[in-house]
Structure formats: structure tokens, C-alpha cells
Amino acid sequence: MPGQLAAAAGDFTAAEGILRRQAQRESAARTYARALPVVPVRARGMTVEGADGRRYLDCLSGAGTLALGHNHPVVLEAIRGVLDSGAPLHVLDLATPVKDAFTTALFETLPPQLAEHGRIQFCGPAGTDAVEAAIKLARTATGRAGLLAFSGAYHGMTAAALAATGDTAVRAALPGADAHVTRLPYPYDYRCPFGVGGDRGAELSARWTAHVLDDPKGGVQPPAAMLLEAVQGEGGVVPAPDGWLRRMRQITAERDIPLIVDEVQTGVGRTGTFWAVERSGIVPDVMVLSKAIGGSLPLAVIVYREELDGWLPGAHAGTFRGNQLAMAAGAATLSFVRRHALHERAETVGARILGRLRGLAAHHACIGDVRGRGLMIGVEIVDTGAEPDDHGALPAAPHLARHIQRAALDRGLIVELGGRHGSVVRLLPPLTITDEQAEAVLDRLAGAIEAARATAPGAAA
Numbered sequence: 001m002p003g004q005l006a007a008a009a010g011d012f013t014a015a016e017g018i019l020r021r022q023a024q025r026e027s028a029a030r031t032y033a034r035a036l037p038v039v040p041v042r043a044r045g046m047t048v049e050g051a052d053g054r055r056y057l058d059c060l061s062g063a064g065t066l067a068l069g070h071n072h073p074v075v076l077e078a079i080r081g082v083l084d085s086g087a088p089l090h091v092l093d094l095a096t097p098v099k100d101a102f103t104t105a106l107f108e109t110l111p112p113q114l115a116e117h118g119r120i121q122f123c124g125p126a127g128t129d130a131v132e133a134a135i136k137l138a139r140t141a142t143g144r145a146g147l148l149a150f151s152g153a154y155h156g157m158t159a160a161a162l163a164a165t166g167d168t169a170v171r172a173a174l175p176g177a178d179a180h181v182t183r184l185p186y187p188y189d190y191r192c193p194f195g196v197g198g199d200r201g202a203e204l205s206a207r208w209t210a211h212v213l214d215d216p217k218g219g220v221q222p223p224a225a226m227l228l229e230a231v232q233g234e235g236g237v238v239p240a241p242d243g244w245l246r247r248m249r250q251i252t253a254e255r256d257i258p259l260i261v262d263e264v265q266t267g268v269g270r271t272g273t274f275w276a277v278e279r280s281g282i283v284p285d286v287m288v289l290s291k292a293i294g295g296s297l298p299l300a301v302i303v304y305r306e307e308l309d310g311w312l313p314g315a316h317a318g319t320f321r322g323n324q325l326a327m328a329a330g331a332a333t334l335s336f337v338r339r340h341a342l343h344e345r346a347e348t349v350g351a352r353i354l355g356r357l358r359g360l361a362a363h364h365a366c367i368g369d370v371r372g373r374g375l376m377i378g379v380e381i382v383d384t385g386a387e388p389d390d391h392g393a394l395p396a397a398p399h400l401a402r403h404i405q406r407a408a409l410d411r412g413l414i415v416e417l418g419g420r421h422g423s424v425v426r427l428l429p430p431l432t433i434t435d436e437q438a439e440a441v442l443d444r445l446a447g448a449i450e451a452a453r454a455t456a457p458g459a460a461a
């Protein structure tokens with residue numbers, strides 16, 4: 001097999017054939033593959049090599065999964081260690097030394113209150129399954145059905161997680177699923193739902209939340225939980241102010257509402273602290289974890305306050321909750337990030353990248369906003385030919401953003417788009433990114449913006 005792959009590298013015709021067959025055989029619902037016609041055959045760190053021999057810097061990182069980049073030596077060593085040991089690869093949710101070591105490594109990273117008095121539930125391997133588990137746990141513990149969720153949220157594609165997700169187009173396929181969801185305004189400085197932005201906008205969001213919960217005629221039943229992201233990822237890289245997170249913690253605590261924080265994308269150092277909640281100092285009642293905790297293999301868990309642990313045996317079962325390779329790769333990743341303080345590196349490099357992007361924004365009016373935390377960065381692309389709103393924000397320019405994504409790919413840079421209108425260029429490089437790689441990413445992105453401005457039909461600036 002390695003021989004076959006090696007022979008394929010540099011073979012443009014083979015790559016074309018694979019892409020053509022994918023388009024013919026895979027479903028219309030395929031996602032990343034549409035905008036990124038790459039056929040990866042080799043990858044190391046931040047670099048991905050396509051079957052056509054082209055090399056890319058990968059700022060998608062498996063949608064934020066690869067904290068250490070592709071095929072990091074400590075991850076490969078951990079996987080090989082399990083394979084060579086003769087340990088069973090499939091064990092349902094039985095106890096194993098590998099699982100024990102993973103749980104220990106994970107608990108060492110958690111906020112002390114959760115580590116000391118917390119429980120862990122291993123879920124089906126996707127983030128969305130852990131979100132389902134968290135909602136089910138809270139509903140069981142409180143005997144209530146309602147859920148408080150936020151505009152712009154993304155929590156996954158299964159029923160309850162999708163109901164909590166903000167995307168109305170995708171949710172249309174599940175009519176009625178969100179009957180128990182109360183949607184609240186997430187603080188979004190650039191496009192503030194209250195038209196004021198900043199601390200004032202965040203404060204109004206908090207006031208609205210407290211108000212609807214306390215108004216006996218407000219129409220909101222006491223909910224089972226509040227579910228939020230500390231930095232919205234798919235929603236367009238929107239970091240919540242620390243003060244707002246503390247207010248949400250206070251509002252929920254005062255009303256006995258469990259607070260679930262979805263750290264599927266923000267976890268494992270990505271935002272400059274090991275977990276995104278650490279920055280504000282809040283301790284959630286439930287944390288939802290996936291993506292990077294499996295060290296590039298599928299793994300998802302929830303950790304929660306033991307008082308909530310009232311559900312029945314088998315309440316959240318699943319065949320694939322014992323992936324030993326993922327647990328070994330995950331434990332190695334968690335320990336490596338912790339030992340080398342890669343969250344601090346994410347903070348430093350991320351701040352430098354943000355600084356340079358803001359410099360770029362000064363020369364390109366089509367960059368409406370640059371924002372992020374650590375190495376979770378977004379560049380919002382806007383339509384300079386349109387009128388700004390009364391807060392100064394220009395309408396989103398998804399068409400130009402797609403041109404930028406394509407031009408970046410042509411320059412050997414893989415980026416993802418996100419945001420309410422698909423017009424936010426997202427950078428999620430591995431925490432191991434070198435200074436040189438960060439410069440190369442910025443140079444390629446700058447070149448892509450120049451090129452897209454010149455060629456995208458109707459792109460004014």
C-alpha cells in the first residue's frame with residue numbers, strides 16, 4: 001500500500017480520476033470536498049501532499065482536530081505502541097489500561113472542580129454524539145426539556161445537536177426538532193444584534209437572557225440547560241467576551257440551570273488556554289469534548305459535575321465508545337500539548353498572525369473584520385460596493401470569500417470558510433506551526449486576496 005501511494009504522488013491524471021469518481025459516487029451532501037479538490041496522499045505536520053504532487057500548508061487541520069498537525073511522531077508512536085502490544089482494538093466501554101491512561105491524562109487538564117468532582121461519559125466518536133449526551137444528561141437531571149442556545153451556534157448534525165445549531169437552512173430538514181430551543185443573541189461585535197457592539201452589546205445580550213428567564217409571561221419554560229461555545233467556530237470565529245461568559249455562568253447558576261460548554265473545537269490549547277473556559281475563569285457543569293482529544297482519531301466524551309450523574313445504566317450507549325487507538329493518540333496529544341505549553345505558543349503566534357492580518361485589513365477594504373483567539377482566527381470578507389449598516393458593518397461577501405479560498409488553494413494554502421453567510425476565511429493551523437510557516441500562510445493569504453480582488457466578478461476592493 002505505501003508503495004502504491006508513493007507511485008501515485010505526482011500523478012496528475014490519477015488525482016483527476018479520483019476526484020471525478022468522487023463527484024460521481026459520493027452524495028450531494030459532501031462538504032469540504034467541494035471547495036477543496038485535493039487528493040491527500042501524504043501529510044506531516046502542517047504540510048499535505050496531494051496525489052498530483054502539489055504541497056499545501058493545511059490551515060483546516062481536520063476542522064480543528066489536529067492540534068499537533070498530521071502524523072506527529074508522538075501520536076504515531078502511541079498508535080504503534082497499542083498495535084504492537086496485542087491489546088484488543090474494540091472493547092465497547094470496558095475498562096482497559098489505555099482508557100485508564102487517557103482518562104488520567106484528560107483529568108489532569110480539566111478545571112480542578114471538574115477534575116476532582118467530575119464524571120466522564122465516553123460517547124459515540126463524533127462531537128455531535130457528545131452534544132446529544134450532554135443534552136440528555138441535563139434533561140434527565142433536571143426533568144425539564146427546554147434548551148437555551150445561541151444565534152450562530154454550531155453543535156453538530158444529529159437531532160438534538162442540530163436543533164441547537166443556528167443554521168436555519170440545514171435545520172429545515174428536521175422540522176419541529178427545535179421546539180424546545182430558545183434562541184438567544186450571541187455577542188457578535190462586528191454585526192451586533194443590538195447595533196451597538198462592544199461591552200454594551202454583550203451586556204444587552206446578557207440582560208435579554210436574564211429577562212426572558214425571569215419574565216413569567218416571557219414564554220420560556222425553565223430550561224434543562226444552556227448550551228454555548230466560548231468562541232463560536234463554524235459561526236464565523238466569534239469569541240465571547242470573558243465578562244459575558246461570567247454573566248452567563250452567573251445567570252445559569254442563580255437559576256439552577258446546568259451550563260454546558262461545547263469545547264469540541266476550542267479545546268486542547270487552540271484558543272491560547274488549554275480549555276477556552278479558562279480565560280474567563282468559569283467552570284461549566286458539563287464540558288463537551290471531541291476533535292483534538294483523539295489526537296486525529298475519532299473520540300468524544302462529556303465531563304460533568306457528579307451531582308448530575310443521575311441517568312440510568314445504558315442511558316447513552318453506543319458500540320464505538322472504546323477506540324483504543326484514539327485514546328492512546330489522544331492521551332499522547334494531551335500530554336504533549338501540556339508538557340510543551342503549546343497553548344501559550346498558540347496565544348503568541350496567534351496574536352502575531354492577528355496583528356499582521358489587521359495590517360492587511362488596512363490595505364484591503366474587503367476585509368471587514370479580523371478576530372480570533374489563539375490559533376482560531378477569522379477574516380470576515382465584506383462587500384465594499386454596498387452600503388454599511390448604521391454600525392459601520394458592510395454586508396457579507398460569500399462569493400468573494402470563495403474566490404479567496406480558491407486562490408489560496410492555487411497558492412498552496414488550505415483554508416476553510418465559515419460564518420453566518422459563509423464569508424469568513426478561517427485559519428485553524430496546528431499548534432506546532434513554526435514562525436516561518438506562519439509567515440508563509442500570511443504571504444499566501446495576502447496573495448490570494450490580491451488575486452481574488454482582481455478576478456472575482458463584481459469585487460470592488
Ligand code: PMP
Nearest residue numbers: 126127128154155156233264265
Ligand atoms: N460542536 C462544535 C463546536 C463543532 O465545531 C463541531 C464540529 N465542527 C461539532 C460540535 C460537531 O462535531 P462532529 O462534526 O464531530 O459531529
